[in-house]
Structures are given as C-alpha cells and as structure tokens.
Amino acid sequence: MSGVPGHRTGSKAWQSIKKPPLRAFFRLWDRPGVSWMAIPVLSLSILALGTAVLAPRTWFVGRGCIDAYGTQWFYWLASRQLLGIDGFQHTAMLFFPWGKDIYLHTGGNLLDAYLASPLRWALGPVLGYNTWILLVLLGNGLAAAHLARSIGSGRWGAMASASLMVICPFVLQELQQGRPTQAFLLFPVLCLYMLIRMRVVVHAVLVGLLMAFSAWTYWYYGLICALLAVVHGLWRLIRGPARVRVLSLHLLAALLCLWLVLPTAWPLVQALERGSVPGLLDMNGGGGLWGLHLRTVEGDSQGLFVLSPLAGTAGALIDEQGIRYNAGSRIFGMVHVGLLLVGLVLVKGHRVLMLSWAVLALLLAVGPVLILGDRYLPNPVYLALLDASDVLRRWWWPARTLFVIHAIVAATASYALGRLSSGLARNGLLAIVVLLVLYGDAKESLLPLESWQSETSPGLQRLACASLGAVIDLPFARDQKHLYLQTIHEKPIMGGMLSKKAAFAPAGQRDLVETNSFLRLLLDLGDRQYTRSLTFQEADRQSILQLGFRYVLVRTDAYTRPKPGGAGELRWVSEWPRLRRSLYRVLGDPVYEDDHLAIYGIDGGSLRCAQRRE
16 A cells, blocks of 8 residues: 555556656657557658658758758758858858848758758768658657647557658648758647646746747747647636646746747847848738738738648738739648547547647638638738737748647547547557548658759869859859759859849849949840840959959759740750850850859869868
C-alpha cells in the first residue's frame, strides 16, 4: 500500500504523479521494445523524398523554382554567418555594392538554416539539404505523435498521427515549392503539446522556449502559437479552479518567450514604426476590403496566399482590376474534413479547446475575405488584427495557419478511430485513412516530391576562384536562379527577381540602372531589346569597374522560347546566338562558355584562379 491514503501504487493516476515532468516530453512510448513502430513513419518520409533518394548528392528535393533557389541562398548565407564570413545584420553579397539589411529582409528567421548548416558542412549542399528535409519530416511526425499522446491516443494512434503529419499535404506543398522553413513544424506542434500538458513550472518554461524557437524559425508561427496560448489560457480559466496558477504559468511562458525574442524582435518593431520594413500592405489604398489594398506601400502588386475553405484549396488573392482568386493545389481535402469532424466529436476532455483552436486557425487562414465561388465576404477578425498590428501587413501567406488544423487532424483522428474500434479493426481503419491521404497527395502530385538537378558547370567553379569582383547577371530580373548560382561562385551579384521590386532594390541601384549607359545597354540586351546602335559612354564602363564589378554572367539556357512549327507543334529555339553577337560588340568574346552559361570579363580579364594552390 502507498503511504498516501486513497492511492494504489499501480494505478495510472498515481503513476502519472510519480513521473518527472520532463519524462513524457523525451519518451514517446510507454513500454520498451516498440521502436519498430517508427519504421512506417520512416518509410513514408523516404517515400516523400521521391527520386532525390536515388541520387541524393546531385538532385535536390522539391521543384526547381523561385523559392527553391532562394532557400539554397539563405542556407548558404546562414552557413557563412556562422563561420563569420558574412555579418548577421548586413550583407553586400546582394545588391552590390549597396548591400542589403538581411535582418529586415528575413526578419531574422534563419533558425532552420542554422540547424541545417552542420549537415551542409559535413555532407555538402545537396546531400546535406536532402538529409535535413528527411529530418524535418521525421521531426514533424514526432511532434504530432506527442500531441496525440497528450489527448489520450495509444501507441498505434501515435504512430498513425505521425504518419498523417509526414504526408500532410500542406507540408508536402511547402517542400515541393522549396520552402522548408514553413514546413518545419517541430517547434510549433510541440508547443501545442506542451500547452495541453502545462501543469507545472517546467512545462511553462518549455512552452516559452518552444514559442521562441517557433518565432525564430518563422515569426508568424510564433505569433500563431501566442494566439493559441491565449485561447488555451481562457479555456483553462473557464473550465475550472486554480485560476491563479493557470494565469501564473501562462504569464511565465509569455514573459520567457518575450525575453528571448525581444533582442531580435525589437529592431523589427522599431523599423515598423519608421516604415522601413519593405513590402508592407497598404491599409489606406482605397481597396474594396474595408480599406485593405493588395499592394505594398511601395506600389508593388502583391497577391496573398489564402485558403478557400469550401474548395479546400489555397491560392493567390490578387487585387489588380478587381479582386480575383487563383486556386492552387488542394491542401485540405474531404478526407481531412471528415477526420476533423470525427475527431472533434469523439475526443474527450479537449473538445472545446481543439474546436477553438481550429476555428481561430480557419479565420486566420482565409485571410481578408471568405471566398464563396465568385463572391468575397470580408473577414472582420483578420481585418481587425491586420489593422491593429503592422506585423501582419508583411504576412503575405495567411493560409499557412492551416498547419494548426492539420496538427489537430493528425492528433484527434487517431484517437477517434481508436475509440471506434479496437485490435485488428482499429489498425485496419488507421491504415485505410493513411492510404486515402496518400492517394490524395499523389493525385495532387505532392507525393512523391519532385527533384531538381544541382548545377555542375565548371565555369562557376572557375569563377569562384577567380580574382575578386562582382557579377552582373543576365537576364537581369527574370527569376531567383542567380541566387542559387551565387552559392557556387560566391561572388557579389547585382541581379535576380527582387531587383525589379521597389520594396527590395536599393535606390542607388535603381538610379544606376537608369543613368549608366553601359549598364543600361547590357540590361536591355539581356532583356532581348536589341538595337543597331550599341553605343555607350566609356566613362560609364569605367564607373562600373570602379564600383567593383568585373564579370557578366549570362544564363544562356534562359534564352530559349517556343516557336510554332509544322502540324501545330511547338519547337524550342535559342536566341543566344543573336545575343552573343551583340555582346561581342560590347564585351568581346566570353572568357568561359558552355551549354548553360557564358561568362564575360568587363575589363577584358580572364578566369585564371587567383587563389594560391599549396
């Protein structure tokens, strides 16, 4: 018998009291010898990586697109920052020679890139990135399994929750588009788990830490976790006694999180007050959404990535000639709706909390309007938050709040299906649910993920060790691939898609582009604006050299276009020969050329390696 009256030492209630507060956080399973249950989760994660598994050193996971190139650049910059090569506040690698306040550009959201840097150093940029993506999927699954156990799911339910989170269409879409930062849900989902468990001071400390980690990874995940913590606190206050303890624990978590993030958040707050944060949505532009204008204060058109809940798709809400919505992929299908409803009906003890979280997440995910076919109804909750906080004016991706609903689905569905049946029938139901989600992912071309090939041009390696100097990229403002190529040649650049946006390009660069005849001629030629007179002022060429530019890098494979052929077919033709003839009259012959790129020396120099070989 126990020394405590009314308690048996073998009862579950007494065992839960005996457990140290942190044990359940670090140990998922109740019994030893069941680690083999992680095999399905690992198998699904490897399946999600797709064809990149076959050549993990030469093919990146995901689609070769704008954000994928940008991600490789950020991961490269983060590794340079940790090595002390680049500063944490400012870098001249972009928009040379003026540089970029990288902190205002990213909001300091580089935690995932810092965590992935050791893998990049040890395994190389391609295999290191792919290994990090595998860890992201496994971490998401681990967090969902903990969340499921916190509401009463058994071991099989936890495994099913982990599986559902690994193949979550929201996560897969972010990885497909090259956005691992937003797909990395370990910290925010674990934050929800610790909120549900929060009973003692240690739990409150963990909530504060996880909320801060979420914010350092992606500011808006930290903000969402803070709003969910407020809802949780209200739910606990309404639900029962110990109100002082509840308030104290939530206050402790909030103060700890604020203390941790304030050194990095305060400069952003001050920049918001000064109006120096780029890309803020114009709240006084006279749009039809209660004053919201879907353009930035700099005048750039900006679409919002929002959820259309009735269609189950997330896409771009655009305000050009009237509001319109361009549907994207389906990231919340009917299977998820059914699982959410069943889970919320059958879950015990946390039904009201989970429902409140889901409603709040839905109100945020739909953005400024609820889309009903061709009609748009203003969303007063989102618009009120947008008006009250300038931080949300820089959030172009409201639909990412959907991660909360997917976490709730993964946690409650396994618990609900476990209550509906037991034994073999329960496991069969869980397997059917996972298969249905797999089918939906495959139908949306999200599973397995695509892959894109890394650049292997020897010209970039030669440029990397050539004498110091910056690079002008052609075509100038086409996409973000210039950023990815920079991770290989490691020279400062002036180019890329962001150069055409007033919100990002420095005023000095915009003036130089307009007033320097040599640079203007290069950019016009790179933009296929050919002219018979290729004249410029030699003084302008010299001023470009004095600024530090030495090379022009031309992506020759970007100058192909479709041309109608016989029988209505299209054939691809290259404009590179014509462009090459024009550039010869300005820059002479390339110092390097292959099937993908050509490199010119502005001063007529070569690409001989300037680094001393030991």
